[in-house]
Amino acid sequence: MPISIFGFQALWSPFYLGILVLITLFYFLITTKWRGKFKDSVPLKQREALLFVSGMALLYIIKGSPVDLLGHITFTMHMVQMAFLLLLAPPLLIMGIPTWLWRWFIDLPVIRPLFMFFTKPMLALILFGLFFSVYHLPLVFDFVKQDMMLHAVVSSLLFIFAMFYWWPVVNNLEGMHKFHGLKKLGFLFGLSVLMTPACALIIFSSSPFYATYTDADAWLQAMALCVPVGTLSQLNLSGPELFTSMSLIEDQRTGGITMKILQELVFTVFIWLVFYEWLRNENDNADEITAKVLQDRKEMAYHRHNG
Template sequence: MSLSIFGFQALWSPYFLGVIIILTGLYFFVTVARRDRFKVSEPLQRSEAIYFILAMILIYVIKGSPIDLMAHIMFTYHMVQMAFLLLLVPMLLIKGIPWWVWKAVLEIPVVRSIFKVFGQPVIALFVFALMFSVYHLPVLFDTIKLNETYHGIFTFILFMSAFFMNWPLIHDVEGQPKMKNLYKIGYIIANAVLITPACALIIFNPEPLYATYTDGETWLKAMELCVPISTLAGLSLSGPELFNNMTPIADQQMGGVLMKILQEIIFIVVLVRVFVRWWREEKKNEADITEKALREFQAAKKQSEQY
């Protein structure tokens, strides 16, 4: 059955697209037109603008395009959505917003207090792993998917936990604590390990876990999160199997596997970049130490010749 039966609004979320466009315009207004209002600022770099635009495009694709609708029909799409929303979008936003904007935001007392706690690498790491695991507990997952308010609140909390998890890895804000590159490597590996149990539970469970993807009545109720109720009332639907040829257990397993694969790919890319930066710094330090030792040797030799 075609997804077009759900209508244009459910497929393309025009209001959400409007929000994305407004946020993008506000970004350039603040970083370009009103840059002089900041105590410290620099011209907006092309790379920063690209990162931010990519973040906005990705947010719309995974939350405003038909992919979001499919995420309510197939668990596989849900997990792909989660992978990009939690592991890639925060990185793009952190890199896309100039450091001097972050610095101004972090000077706000409330924000500074929040970052002081949740910006700590160990806390950020365990909070994200906990939130991700708790979110995918069947009872809580189905409850959240059936209530728009719960879904919005928990998605926001989960996203913020992902943001703080990525913050120590990515940020370049002057005056903020930074992890050494060697520590970042261990941090990335620890992150991959901590969310593995949740993915394993999803992949290796012999039975479908989520009623919102298996029970027709529950699924139809969950669809109200992305399809207008008036549209659903005019449709005769029995369940997600009308749009999905996979069995529920195969769909669940595929979702868990893809989540883990995408996580590994994203983390490997970050790991390689961190390792290269660490290697370059080590080589630079080695060259500086050698040069310093050579100068000291020459100075000592010259002094001994004078005597």
């Protein structure tokens, strides 16, 4: 059965698109026309603009296009959403917003102490990994997916925690929590480890355990998150099997495997970028590093001789 039966609003989320377009418009006004109102501002770089627009476009594809509707129909597409929403959109947006604009935002009253606390690397890592895992517990997942307001709050918190997690990896502000060189690799690997139990539980389960994909009433309640109730009431739907050839357990396992694969792909790209940055810095500062090593050896030899 084609998903077009759900109508234009469910497929393309025009209101959500309007909000994203408005945010993007304000972004360009602030970083160009109104830039002079901000301390230490510099002209917007083409790279920053491309990253920000890419992040906003990705947010629309994930949460506003038919991908969002499919995410309520099949668990596999839900996990695709999660992968791109939590692992790719946050670093794109962080890098796309100029450092001087980040500085202005963080220096706002109340924001700075909260921001500095929640972006502590180990805390950010544990909170994000824990929140992701708890969210995908069947009892929690089904409860959240059947309440529009709760789903919006939890989804927003997941995204915010993802921003906090990515902050030490990609931010360029002085005085902020951030990793340099190979320490970033360990941080990225840490999240991979924390996400593995949830993915393993989903992949190796012997039976499907999400009611919002297996129970007709719960599924219809979850579908109301993105489909107008009036439209749903006119359709005689029994469950997601009308739109996919996969069995429920195949869909669940495929979702877990897809999440793990996409996570590893995103992390592989960032790990390569981190390693390349580290290697370039080593090469650029080779003479300085060599001189420091020689000096250290001289000092060690001197202490041994005079010890």
